Amino acid sequence: MLKTEIVDILLVEDSPQDAELMIRALRKRNVANPLYLVKDGAEALDFLFCKGDYSDRSLTDPPRVILLDLKLPKVSGLEVLKKIKSDERTRTIPVVVVTSSREDPDIKAAYELGANSYVVKMVDFDSFLECMSNIGLYWVLVNQPPV
Amino acid sequence: MNLFQILTPLTYWILVGLWLYILGFLFLRLRRSNFEKSLPNILIIVLGIDALRTVLESIFFGSWFTSKSGFLPISVYDFLVRPEIVIIPKILNVITALLIIGILLYRWFPAEKRDRELQERNLQKRTRQLKESEERFRMICEYAPVLIDSFDEAGKCIVWNKQCEKTFGWTMDEINAHENSLALFYPDPTVYKEVEAATMRDPDGCFKEWHPQTKDNRTVTINWASFRLPSGTIISMGHDITERKRDQAQLVLMNDALENSLNAFDIVNAEGVFTYVNQSYITLWGYENADEIVGTPASAHCQDPTFPQKIIKELYANGKYEGELTAKRKDGSIFEALIYARLAHDSNGEAIFPTTFIEITSLKQAQQEVLKEKNRLQFALEVCQTGAWDLDLVTLSAHRTIGHDRIFGYETKAPEWHYKNFLSHVVPEDKEEVDRKFQYSFSNHSDWNIECRIRRTDGEIRWIWAVGRHASPVDGKVRYMGGVVQDITERKLNELEVQKAHDLLEIRVEERTAELKIRQQEAEDLNRAMINMLEDLKQTNQGLEVAKTALRSTNQELEAFSYSVSHDLRAPLRAINGFVQILHEDYGEHLDDEGQRVCKVISDSAQDMGRLIDDLLAFSRVGRATLQSQAIDMEELAQITFTEICSPEEQQRIDFHLDPLPKALGDQALMRHIWMNLLGNAVKFSSKQEKAVISVRAQQKQDEVIYAVHDNGAGFDAQYADKLFGVFQRLHRSDEFEGTGVGLAIVQRIINRHGGRIWAEGKPNQGATFYFTMKTGEDLCSKLKS
Known part of the structure; x- marks a missing residue:
């Protein structure tokens, strides 16, 4: 996939296994929208704000949804969320926090920073599949993004 | 009878009437017209008519009479038979003759004489009329309610009516007695000249307000209208407006005052x-x-x-x-x-x-304030058992309140009270001093303030305190002295008591001071030892502080650890589980039954591991969470939890007995966890029974309650009872009953944190009973309240 193409779903996930499972789950439910995977927080910010490797991209075509893991190398998920939600240009992009952590402080912090959903990755594969595909269906196909 | 006989009398009478008419007419003419000129004509007419009458008489009467007496002249017979036909013509002849004589006489009477007489008569009549008119005017003038006067050119008063007399006081004669009458009214020469000039100047009259003087030297205001006749006579009419003016001024004044x-x-x-x-x-x-x-x-x-x-x-x-x-x-x-x-x-x-x-x-x-003040004062006086008095410094008698007299032993107010009454009550020993002070105060107008003993009417000796102050002087004299008197016997006695106690105390104090000195020495030694101890304690405290800090960091590390566990430990499990699933889905057809089974084993193990991690985290969280204590309805909680964890089929299968449970004091969420776990275990371990029976009971023991959950399920071997509550300790195999072995460990931890105990009784296949104790809700609640 080219870095300048229009991306509907931005997946921020450091674990390649989890990323693969999530993509598989989405595809299995026929969510075929363009998806781009970044592996750490810094890259996610570069992608969103069109810097570094992504300086060719335009800010006018933001992704329709961001699936964000909290435990990320370099820049943590919460920091990425904070940056997205405090910038005028990216504030309206829905962010779904997808993480293994059930710890209360993370959930609270994520919502306080303006996360649109908080989903826990389940160990049980079927549940995980169900959950991921529902997220894809809802945020990409059902939800109406701001004009 | 012929026509003549009929007509004759009638015609005759007509003729007589006509004649009379003509005579009357002439007579009237005589009065109105120029009589003298028409006199000859009148004479001819009168004579003519009389002649005609005579002819007619002879014609008619003659023929008429003829019928009776022929053409004989009128006879005695006629006169006797018809007197009127004889007399009437004769009378008429006489009248005619008289008329003619009168006319002729008038004609011959001299005209001048006649005119003179007439003039005289007229003059007399006019003079009479004039006199009458003059009298009328004089009366009007005299009695008119306006001032009318007149002065001739020589300044003599010729008219002076009643109103003038009334207004000015002078009579006409008095005015005329003066040489210059006008100066009487206007003594001021300037004004006099002004008046004189004004009345002389304008022939059409002068209308002006003047202020002449009267006989009794009053100044009046008159609205005068004066006219000067060509002869030089001045006629004046005036109206006295003095009172009106005064009334007006008064009215303005009153109105102003009112406004x-x-x-x-x-x-x-x-x-x-x-x-x-x-x-x-x-x-x-x-x-x-x-x-x-x-x-x-x-x-x-x-x-x-x-x-x-x-x-x-x-x-x-x-x-x-x-x-x-x-x-x-x-x-x-x-x-x-x-x-x-x-x-x-x-x-x-x-x-x-x-x-x-x-x-x-x-x-x-202000009235209300005064009343309030008065009541307050009265109340204050009554409460303080104080009497008030006012002494008249002239008579030395006093007004008092009833409280005053009561102090001196009178039940009701004594009728009179003088300074000497007061002095008579003072005991002889104090009398001289009291009087000396009073006399001093009396002569210097200074305050009087004494304490003395009095003998009441019942003979009892009491201490009183009296103070007095002189009133402010009026016209340089001080008339009153006011003050209060109070019975201070109790206070005095107390004072004496206190004095006695004080003396006693001083002796004691001296004794004690000596003792104290010794003690002080001891205390100082003790103090030194104490300071040393304090220093030790300080050091210990510092050590404790260090330990606390270490504990805090350990706690934080623990938190970070459990976070890491929950996040990182689960990720590989998810991968294992997910990829096994993918293997099963994508390559399932290449695997034989054993391969499929192995996949399932991997998947199940991964899921078990996931649950284990969750339970471990929960166990760790229980140890760290802060307790939110409140009174909890355990019965309700147990019922709700049971209904939640059981499917309808299970509820059908299980015979659930819930006795009334006392309330407990604890954390709602953690209590819920206990019931979830214990009831869950009961349901789980009794699931293989045909008819499962679960009963929950409670027993109150002093300040704690023992709750018991009993089931008729698999039970356990009593010799392993101590292992029940250990982490990852299981008494059943997983293929019998699934579980992680953490549940009861968590329960024990929760109960321990609430200050309770947990234990279990059971035998294999004969069911198990779990007991736990909690502090009673009501008891603790009431303690908290008190």
């Missing part, structure tokens, strides 16, 4: 509408000007709008009204006023009500 009066004043008409208000009224009621009020109803100015009508009713009945009014200003505020209203009538005779007001709000407040 600027400090008292509010208004006039209300019979409809209760204002027709007049003065300045004070406008100010008092808070208006700007009278136009705002005049024409509006008075009811709007009273708190009670029916008040004006009540007063008007009262005024009609009694003519006046005095009372108090709660008035309402323009801005709606309220004030008290005294009101005095009268019934009066205006110039049209209509009833009007002039009313005066005095604002008394502050007066009333």
Whole structure:
């Protein structure tokens, strides 16, 4: 996939296994929208704000949804969320926090920073599949993004 | 009878009438017209007619008579038979003759003489008329209610009517006795000249207000109209307007006084509408000007709008009204006023009500204040058992309150009280001193302040305290002295007691001081030891502080650890599980049964591991979470939890007994966890029974409650009972009953944190009973409250 193409779903996930499972789950439910995977927080910010490797991209075509893991190398998920939600240009992009952590402080912090959903990755594969595909269906196909 | 006989008498009488008529006509003409000129004509006519009459008489009467007596002249017979036909013509002849004689006589009478007589008669008549007129005018002049006078050119008074006499006091003769009468009225030469010039100057008259003097030296104001006749005579008419002027001035003064009066004043008409208000009224009621009020109803100015009508009713009945009014200003505020209203009538005779007001709000407040002050004072005097007195320094007699006399032992107020009465009560030992102080105060007008003993009427000796102060001098003299007297016996006795105690104390203090010195020495030694101890304690504290910090960091590390566990440990599990699933889905057909089974084993193990991690985290969280203690309805909680964890089929299968449970004090969420776990275990381990029985009971023991959950399930071997509550300790195999072995460990941890205990009883296949204790809710609650 080219870095300048229009991306509907931005997946921020450091674990390649989890990323693969999530993509598989989405595809299995026929969510075929363009998806781009970044592996750490810094890259996610570069992608969103069109810097570094992504300086060719335009800010006018933001992704329709961001699936964000909290435990990320370099820049943590919460920091990425904070940056997205405090910038005028990216504030309206829905962010779904997808993480293994059930710890209360993370959930609270994520919502306080303006996360649109908080989903826990389940160990049980079927549940995980169900959950991921529902997220894809809802945020990409059902939800109406701001004009 | 022929025609003549019929006509003759009639015609005759007609002729007689005609003749009389002509004579009358002539007579009238004689009076009116120029008689003398027409006299010959009249004479001819009279004679002519008389001749005609005579002819006719002879014709008619002759023929008529002929029928009886032929053509004989009128005879005695005729006269006897028909006297009228003889007499009437003769009478008529005589009248005619007289007429002719009269006319001739008149014709011959000399004309001059006749005129003179006539003139004289006329003159007499006119003189009489003139006199009458003059008298009339004189009377009018004399008695007219205006001043009328007249002076001839020589300055002599010729007319001076009654009104003049009445106004000025002088009679006409008195005026004329003076050489210059005008100077009588105007002694000031300047004014005199002015008057003289004014009356002389204008022939058409002078209309002016003058201020002449009267006989008794009063100055009056007269509105004079003077005319100068060509002869030089001056006629004046005047009107005395002195009183009117004075009344007007008075009226202006009164009006001014009313308008600027400090008292509010208004006039209300019979409809209760204002027709007049003065300045004070406008100010008092808070208006700007009278136009705002005049024409509006008075009811709007009273708190009670029916008040004006009540007063008007009262005024009609009694003519006046005095009372108090709660008035309402323009801005709606309220004030008290005294009101005095009268019934009066205006110039049209209509009833009007002039009313005066005095604002008394502050007066009333002051009255109330004084009353309050008086009551307060009275109360204070009574409470302090104090009597008050006023001494007249001239008579030395005193007014007192009843409290005053009671102090001296009188049940009721003594009829009279003098300074000597007071002195007679003072005990002899104190008398001299008291009197000396009083005399000193009396002569120097200084305050009097004594404490002395008195003998009451019942003989008892009491201590009193009396103070007095002189009133401010009036006209340089001090007339009164006022003061109070108080019975201070108790205080005095107490003072003596205190004095005694004080003396005693001083002795004691000396003894104790010596003792204290020894003790002090000991204390100092002790103190030194204490300081050493404190230093030790400080060091210990510092050590404790270090330990606390270490503990805090350990806790934080633990938290970070559990976070890491929950996040990182689960990720690989998810991968294992997910990829096994993918293997199964994508390559399932290449795997034989054993391969499929292995996949399932991997998947199940991964899921078990996931649950284990979750339970471990929960176990760790229980240890760290802060307790939110409250009274919990355990019975309700147990029931709800049971219903939640059981499917409808299970509820059918299980016979659930729930006894009434006492309340417990604890954390709601953690309590819920206990019930979830214990009831869950009971359901789980009794699931293989045909008819499962689970019962929950409780027993109150002093300040704790023992709750028990009993089931008739798989039970356990009592020798392993101590392993029940260990982490990851299981007494059943997973293929029998699934579980992680953490549940009861968590329960124990929760109960321990609440200060309770947990234990279990059971036998294999004979069910198990789990007991735990909690502090009683009610007991602790009431303790907390108290």
